[in-house]
Amino acid sequence: MRWEGNRESENVEDRRGGGGGIGFGGKSVGLGTVVIALVASLFFGVDPVTVLNLLSGGSPQVAEVGRAPPADDRMAKFVSTVLADTEDTWTELFAAEGSRYDKPRLVLFSGATPTACGTGQSAMGPFYCPADQQIYIDLEFYQLMKERFRVSGEFAQAYVIAHEVGHHVQQLTGISERVQAARRRVPEAQANALSVRLELQADCFAGVWAYHANRARSILESGDVEAALNAASAIGDDALQRQSQGQVVPDSFTHGSSEQRVRWFRRGIESGKVGACNTFETDRL
Structure with a gap:
């Protein structure tokens, strides 16, 4: 994959190895502010989180604050460049439809990190949190791709990020909200089937990004x-279930089979059309 020398995104936060502070409403607060909050707690019985929230002008949610990567x-540098490429592509695609693309933030972490969706764990793999519109990834996942799934190559790694960006696109367009509302009204098997369609669409959106990025920048x-x-084949539900439990249970699929994930990524990269990714109005996934 050709990526070196291309633009890097400024929307990457590095939480690896600690060193971050405490953030409230997206703002970092200093040690002096923390001391004031503790004093208020001791003498006035006020929750220190409330004091920090007032002093920082943010919301009461506590979050770890990282820094720019070295x-x-x-x-x-690679993931920053891939994220920038997705920003450029989706900004143009949204603009063509008269909309504005709000860029997501990508957070690098190790082990675990707080998110608006709860504690993010490395064992979960890369994921997107719609509540804070951020993508989280422990870069050790790429080593796992090589060792466990026998998948390597920078474009395969880029696909992982582009898939999560696909979920961000679904969030911005209201697709995710509609699907989650529908999932709450149906039995588990049907809810899982809706999740599969959501994930396959994100695969297709990743392919759409690749199509346009290659046309514009020959990546x-x-x-x-x-x-x-x-990569899409290796992380299909059937492949993962066969590897972990020795049998395949289709009703429990949440991401789609290997064949389905390959098919929808291929549809996106061959067509370059967002409209080709409507996994919700097709009988054949």
């Missing part, structure tokens, strides 16, 4: 598409 961190090299297809 300039010499090649992997962080693809020989073997890149095959690597991404291998």
Whole structure:
């Protein structure tokens, strides 16, 4: 994949290895402010979180605040560049429809990190939190892709980020909210089936990004598409279930089978059309 020298996103936060502060409403507060909050708590019986919230002008939610990734961190540089590429692509696609694309933030973390969706764990793999519109990834996942799934290649790694960005697009367009509302009204098997359609659409959106990014910036090299297809196949529900429990239970699928994930990513990258990704109005996934 050709990515070096391309624009890097400013919307990347590094929480790896600690060193971050405490944030309220997206703002970092200093040690002096924390001391004031503790004093208020001791003498006036006021919740220190409430005091910090008032002093920082933010919401009462506590969140870890990171920093910009080191300039010499090649992997962080890579994900920053991929994120920037998705920003450029989706900004243009939204503008073509008369809309504005609100860029998501990508958070690098190790082990665990607080999110607006609860504590994020490395074991969950990369994920998107709609409540704070942020993508979370422990970069060790890429090593897991190589060791457990036998998948390598930078474009396969980029596909992972583009898939999560696809969920952000679904959030901005109201698709996620409608699907989650529908899931609450149906039995578990049907709710899982709706989740599959949501995930497959995110795969297709990842393909749409790749189509437009390659046309605009020629990012693809020989073997890149095959690597991404291998990644999509390796993380299909059937492949993961077969590997972990020795049997496949289709009713429990939440992301789609290997064949389905490959099919929808391929549809996106071959058509480049958002309209081709309507997984909710098709009988054949």
